[in-house]
Amino acid sequence: MEFLSTLGEKFYQTFIYEQRYLYFLEGLKYTVVIALASAFLGLVIGTIIALIRDYYKENKKILILKKIADFYVYIIRGTPTLLQLMILYYVIFKTSTISVILVGILAFSINSSAYVAEIIRAGFESNSLDGQREAAKTLGLKYFTTMKNIIFPQAIKQIFPALGNECITLLKETSIAGYIGIVELIKASDIVSSRTYDYFFPLIVSALIYLFLTFILTKLMNYGERKLNHDV
Amino acid sequence: MMYKIINLFKNFGKVKVLKNINLEIKKGEKVVIIGPSGSGKSTLLRCLNTLEKPSKGKILFEGKDIYSKENQTNLYKMGMVFQSFNLFENLTVLENIVLAPIKNKLMTKEEAIKKAREYLKQIHLLDKENMYPEDLSGGQKQRVAIIRTLIMNPDVILFDEPTSALDAEMIDEVLNLMKEVAEGGMTMIVVTHELGFAREFASRVIFMNEGKILEDGTPEEIFENPKTERLKSFLKKVR
Ligand SMILES: Nc1ncnc2c1ncn2[C@@H]1O[C@H](COP(=O)(O)OP(=O)(O)O)[C@@H](O)[C@H]1O
Numbered sequence: 001m002e003f004l005s006t007l008g009e010k011f012y013q014t015f016i017y018e019q020r021y022l023y024f025l026e027g028l029k030y031t032v033v034i035a036l037a038s039a040f041l042g043l044v045i046g047t048i049i050a051l052i053r054d055y056y057k058e059n060k061k062i063l064i065l066k067k068i069a070d071f072y073v074y075i076i077r078g079t080p081t082l083l084q085l086m087i088l089y090y091v092i093f094k095t096s097t098i099s100v101i102l103v104g105i106l107a108f109s110i111n112s113s114a115y116v117a118e119i120i121r122a123g124f125e126s127n128s129l130d131g132q133r134e135a136a137k138t139l140g141l142k143y144f145t146t147m148k149n150i151i152f153p154q155a156i157k158q159i160f161p162a163l164g165n166e167c168i169t170l171l172k173e174t175s176i177a178g179y180i181g182i183v184e185l186i187k188a189s190d191i192v193s194s195r196t197y198d199y200f201f202p203l204i205v206s207a208l209i210y211l212f213l214t215f216i217l218t219k220l221m222n223y224g225e226r227k228l229n230h231d232v
Numbered sequence: 233m234m235y236k237i238i239n240l241f242k243n244f245g246k247v248k249v250l251k252n253i254n255l256e257i258k259k260g261e262k263v264v265i266i267g268p269s270g271s272g273k274s275t276l277l278r279c280l281n282t283l284e285k286p287s288k289g290k291i292l293f294e295g296k297d298i299y300s301k302e303n304q305t306n307l308y309k310m311g312m313v314f315q316s317f318n319l320f321e322n323l324t325v326l327e328n329i330v331l332a333p334i335k336n337k338l339m340t341k342e343e344a345i346k347k348a349r350e351y352l353k354q355i356h357l358l359d360k361e362n363m364y365p366e367d368l369s370g371g372q373k374q375r376v377a378i379i380r381t382l383i384m385n386p387d388v389i390l391f392d393e394p395t396s397a398l399d400a401e402m403i404d405e406v407l408n409l410m411k412e413v414a415e416g417g418m419t420m421i422v423v424t425h426e427l428g429f430a431r432e433f434a435s436r437v438i439f440m441n442e443g444k445i446l447e448d449g450t451p452e453e454i455f456e457n458p459k460t461e462r463l464k465s466f467l468k469k470v471r
């Protein structure tokens with residue numbers, strides 16, 4: 001009985017007292033906002049990088065641009081995300097008044113874009129598309145027309161599961177945003193724990209929220225995959 | 233002269249695939265290229281529409297270098313039909329056919345669809361216009377691929393083993409369509425192992441061996457009176 005009542009007391013302290021649940025809601029909000037915005041921007045930047053690298057095969061004049069794209073991917077994939085986040089915040093935007101949330105979004109977008117670029121590259125280079133590219137060329141279709149109408153729609157279908165994984169990775173990785181002072185879920189639970197001297201409830205709840213988010217993401221991805229395969 | 237190929241060489245790394253090809257092809261000719269596998273037939277064909285870049289030599293198309301601006305912006309003038317069809321898998325049959333004429337602004341969308349349907353009717357596939365390539369048989373795919381090329385009104389069509397990936401019972405439907413296309417006066421260059429077809433279809437047969445043209449003549453000359461031992465033994469093996 002006593003055990004249950006301390007548990008109840010801890011629950012009360014963690015969530016109800018001083019409306020502490022608001023910390024979790026706030027944390028959830030920033031986690032979701034940063035993850036969503038970064039996933040979108042990462043996809044956009046990653047696609048551009050993949051296109052530059054792919055177009056180089058067609059037009060060797062863009063060598064410099066292609067080298068820059070290669071170097072970008074190399075740097076991003078070769079260093080920890082946390083380091084990128086901190087360099088962006090403590091070095092590049094040190095004196096700027098830009099909101100820390102935006103710095104976070106930028107860092108995660110850049111980070112994700114490098115991985116997305118590699119995933120899309122694999123899609124573009126899939127053997128089954130080579131013949132169709134050649135057919136398009138002999139039909140007088142220009143590079144970007146071919147990419148937009150033929151290669152991209154098919155590549156997306158093939159790499160959709162990998163992109164889904166990248167989204168889930170990204171979602172979880174936003175948990176390091178606390179290092180630059182963004183109150184996302186982990187940071188929120190940390191703040192609450194430091195008040196209640198209890199880690200159990202805050203951490204368990206954070207875990208459950210992450211699980212819930214990845215559950216939704218997985219469901220969405222499965223649905224999207226079926227949709228792409230004309231099964232819905 | 234439609235094609236003038238001058239001292240053409242092609243290497244892949246150290247492998248010499250084409251060794252000094254010289255060839256002229258006139259408008260309206262039906263050229264069949266035969267030869268053992270690995271002799272460079274596909275490579276030669278692919279040089280003719282710049283899918284491969286020659287290592288040395290020159291190709292003139294309609295009097296101009298094939299890499300000239302004019303020829304490069306009108307690559308569809310040299311149509312190609314592939315062994316593996318290469319239909320656009322994400323597009324329906326109709327979309328496959330109309331995409332290029334619309335994007336190249338040869339026709340409006342309405343005109344392209346109308347023309348595509350005429351062709352589809354001709355090959356008895358009108359009822360398949362909304363299907364995807366994966367739902368077609370190999371023979372149907374290849375016939376759609378031929379139409380997709382035809383609608384661009386090319387000056388020449390290059391065929392690289394158009395029936396090699398087909399089950400035996402579908403070969404004829406493709407060869408028959410090719411004959412129909414030939415009757416329309418199209419210049420055609422065909423790589424094939426169908427020697428019966430070659431004999432009946434070709435105005436000229438070229439025998440390639442190890443990257444060189446060994447013989448070049450009428451079907452009678454090639455099939456009845458082969459000059460080289462290579463060709464003799466090749467014909468014996470294929471028969
Ligand atoms: N892209 C390529 N890279 C390297 N070697 C190639 C390539 N394409 C063809 N080859 C080689 O060139 C030779 C001729 O090939 P190909 O033109 O396809 O012959 P064919 O069509 O007469 O069978 C073969 O030895 C083949 O392995």
Ligand SMILES: [Mg+2]
Pocket residue numbers: 273274275393
């Ligand atoms: Mg071949």
